[in-house]
Amino acid sequence: MYISLPQRGPRQKTGAPAARVSSVVVTLGVVSMLTDISSESVASILPLYITGALGLSTIAYGFIDGIYQGVSAIVRIGGGWASDRTDNPKWVAFFGYAASAATKVGLLFVSGFAGIASVIALDRLGKGVRTAPRDALITASSVPSNLGRSFGVHRMLDTIGAAGGPLLAFLILFFVPTGYHLVFIVSLGFAVVGVVILGLVVPAIRPRRQSAAAGEPRQPFRWRTLAEPRLRRLMFTAGILAVLTVGDGFIYLVLQDRSPFAAQWFPLLYVGTNVAFFIFAVPLGRLADRFGRARVFVLGHVALLGAYACAALPVGGAAVTVACLVLLGAFYAATDGVLAALASEATPPENRATGIAAAQTVVAIGRLVGSTAFGILWFAVGRELAVIIVAAALAAAIPALLVMVRPLARTSAV
């Protein structure tokens, strides 16, 4: 049905071959990279700034961290809905990016806990708003046959920013130990450049108008299409898997407990995961295009299973730690962008951003539930056993869900 859509996208204007990733996708990737350098440089030093420089407390940090997690998921659906209603994903995303950039100015002036909490909430609000419209733009600029690769390219650039931001921030603090404001200013610089590039370079694609112009009946936005069987099937599958996804933090804690290497590098383990994520993002995106996105999405959780195995193994050493981080990175590379591609496939253009947002929110909520439940399990039966129990459940779920997603896999293997 809507598979025919991107036969006329920017691709035709530029005349690039179908397999090429659109320049719009690359530009969006660069915008995300700049924004992630900006956000993650601040996020990585925020605990230091709050506790060390401002003299606020430990609890305050936990509270702010909670805001970080919660706000984003809630407004995500709102962002998708606004994008679909206005048929203008670019400017909705622009609003999200601009809001996050503005918060970097705020950080220079607030010093109290409440001030910082609201500034961070606004930053995450911006992130929540922009994600779905941006993914809808990526879809509208790609062809079905390279959707996985397009998202792979975008997530690769995005992750380079996420890994580079903290390194940049700590480099600044290395030169100026109290240079928190300098980090905020540099962060603001990157954020503004991202917003400028988005505003000036990315075309204001209108997915609904595009499909209408192609002679397809022009559909208004409808919440009901969210209950469409394909999307429902995807959300169910992704939701089950998300509940069985233990937060990275827990895996790092298990490793730290086990291996002196992981203990020494504990604060930096996530950098290793990010590096693996960006290395695998494009290859796994291409694999998803060829082998079936739903299949790669579900099988990506085998890498997660491998990471659990590494964490639960009674041996600890540098090699096990590194293997665990590589597997975690591969897991993200096989699932993060691929989920957006799958959700795009499963929703018509007029509902696309909302559909993507719904799938991502299901995963976010599922992971929150999973992590909370795992935390309880962890203290009830101990670290290793808790990991083994979740691993067993995941091992059982993967084959069952592979069967479940067959209808999705068949149509996506265009």
Next chain:
Amino acid sequence: MTPRARLVTAVVLTVVLLGSTAAYAVSAIVGHQARQAIPAEAQTAAFDRQVAAGRIVFRNTTADAAYGLVASVSADDPSGDRSVTDIACDRVYSEARSTMCLRIDRGVLTTFSANLLDTAGTVQRSWSLPGIPSRTRVSSDGERVAFTSFVTGEAYATVGFATATQISTIHGDDYGNLEDFALTIDGTPNTAADRNFWGVTFTSDPDVFYATAATGSKTWLVRGDLAARTLTSVRESVECPSLSPDETRIAFKKNISTTATAHWSIAVLDLTTNKETVMPDPRNIDDQVEWLDDSTLLYGLARDDQPGDSDVWSIQADGRGASALFIEHATSPSAVRP
């Protein structure tokens, strides 16, 4: 604007913005290095002469070459001459025989460590920390040490707020994370998933210590037993306890806020009468208090106008006097006793 004109504008703006950001960063770094080149006002002196009875050891925060270094003043003349060591710590606590120095090992790959120093300032033991240093204490005989750090480092944190607190001896014994001790709250064993512990204070009994336990949004003063590996709640709403030298009272920070935003005041609990006195300093104080002597409390307070700078304040432990500035440009104080 044509697409081409937009592209050119974007490129020009990108170059200008990133260029000016880089220029600003370079000038800030040069400015910092110039400040670092300012010779420290305080004189330098050997570590063992500073960590000595009758001195207050602290982390110096003057904006010069001595920033972040361990320094000391005489307890009799705290505003008088200060002398600095060549040892940098982000948190420091000294007793005559042992010093604990928690450090942020800065670099592109920043890590955190706890270090036990001997009387000469030489590192005797070192532990990797899972996050930013928070609290540290040494027992009055210099035999046992405790340190708390946050558990940070996951960019997309899912564990939420967590602390790790460990107790060790200077002879190489580790009692491990306090999370592995058996916790009893109001007579009931507690195994909540979100248990956290921080802020240890030692007693003269080698097995007994006090600390903060937290689960949910509540905190407790707990009495710990190293031999039995148990923690037993004593009183609710007590954080970062600090036992007086005569061991009759505990000074602590108390959250007096009624909203989600915490506001801590310093309070003193009399262990025999169970009477609690809140100190008349209305500011938000987030520190583990130090006893200068049996009647005076010391605590660090960050300066609002200058990130990274702070002062040490003093207040009478009976709550009958206003707080007073004790040591300027200083934090993390410890009174070294004979």
